[in-house]
Amino acid sequence: MSWLLDAWRESGAHRELTALTERLGLAGLPGTPGWGPALVAMVDQHAAAVRDILQASTGRVGVIELASYARGVQDVAEQSGWRPAPLQRDVGWGADWINVRLAAVCLLAVAGTVTALAGGDGELPLLF
Numbered sequence: 001m002s003w004l005l006d007a008w009r010e011s012g013a014h015r016e017l018t019a020l021t022e023r024l025g026l027a028g029l030p031g032t033p034g035w036g037p038a039l040v041a042m043v044d045q046h047a048a049a050v051r052d053i054l055q056a057s058t059g060r061v062g063v064i065e066l067a068s069y070a071r072g073v074q075d076v077a078e079q080s081g082w083r084p085a086p087l088q089r090d091v092g093w094g095a096d097w098i099n100v101r102l103a104a105v106c107l108l109a110v111a112g113t114v115t116a117l118a119g120g121d122g123e124l125p126l127l128f
Helices: 002-023 037-057 063-079 097-111
Strands: 115-119 122-126
Touching (some): 002 063, 037 097, 063 097
Antiparallel strands (some): 115 122
């Protein structure tokens, strides 16, 4: 029966991240019109940091871990007065850190498994 509990948790995590994606206004993936190169680079850096944090702490970067991480970021941010708002894609480097971090979490969830290519010193993760 643990498979049923796992499926239930995963389904809830998908719903939670889908709702967050909609609140942040992330209709299109990076590379589509409206995503400037500076914002794509920022989201990519945040996604790498989130992936590293989750791998170091839980050993997994699944949808359940991503939803839990996003929930934690939002809880702490809301205690400081932050409220979710659509990500301003044209802002570039001045974008709100929390929105960019949450966008990275959502995009990691959309990407599913991260593809990696062997190269030089190790692996280069490809998120987009």
